[in-house]
Amino acid sequence: METVLITGANRGIGLALARRLLTDGYRVLATCRTPSAAAELAGLAGTGDLEVLPLDVADAAAVDGFAGVLAGRPLDVLVNNAGVMGGPRQSADDMDYAAWAEAFAVNTMAPLRLAQALKRNLLQAARPRVVTLSSQMGALSRHSPGAIAYRSTKAAVNKAMQTLALDWRAEGIVVCPVHPGWVRTDMGGPNADLDVTDCARGLAALIAGLDLSRSGHFLTWEGEEHPW
Template structure:
């Protein structure tokens, strides 16, 4: 039996590693989206090695027209797992007194509104699955349980998408769908930095295993990449 996963922001970092991980199992068809597929060298190389199992499509999660084009392109498709991975961290180092509010609005548009735009647009494709899994890559930086300073835009945008997806989980409680948010770990990516604790491969492998094991009982949970519960 073949299943289909769609991953946003799939041209680098955790998104790219998730594409690689899903392609390791023959049962998966992968739809990888990114803003500029023509420049996604690593993705195109993967597509050459798995031409029948990897489909690369353009998507700008902040652009309603781009999202609509994706919706039209995938009309009639069944998506079993949607991974809202696309995100930005555009206020690293910004502190109170020097906040860039344009950056803050952009962070909300990408990190909070983006996953909701995509999920809503692809809802019909998800309804065709026996148990659709709607996954959003969030961050522990959006957890209200953690005391921290700075990065107002990134932290608040991740807290916002956590709440939005938790609300969606409540709305979909009576449907064959699971909505879950994930802290992917502190990962050695452009966003996480070279001093981070785990590699993108370790994060993607843990996410893959945990997502595969999600059941209806996990609806609405905020989890770590290794399956542990993350405090809200």
């Protein structure tokens, strides 16, 4: 049985992916900021091998210390899912710099920091994979206005993950940033294209098949190449 850790698993894509991977037979370590408030996540306990653990990914000390929580346990898959938009004011003429910094901590630095913290656990797995939820909104090849904070944090995490993939290739750790589609969640809103269950099904298939041949690629939830 493979073990997968998902951040921000209390709602949205993280919750749907936890549900899906439990059904698929993974041991799921589901992290969230406030487990006591994560009733829907806790309700998945009957469907498979679920452990709910507290983790605020913006808390650097907590992330660094998370290796202690998982001490000695192999980790097959790390899913960096937790993400924030960066606040409502992020246009060319009106930027909330504090919210941008917070988004950078959550969307960009936390995925690398958590991967580093859990590297020993990943190295104990037969086919270790780090999957980081990025966004097409961070693709430099797309020319769309607005959302400067969100776009730049996702562009930056793409570069961080591309480089991490190269740096860890020799040790056999697969690293991919993934665009999950435009998904109906609190973040994606009600008009988004994709149901969260369909997104989770695609991500689960991608996670199951991912190997070093695709490490360092920017992929979609359907396993296709996404232009950088």
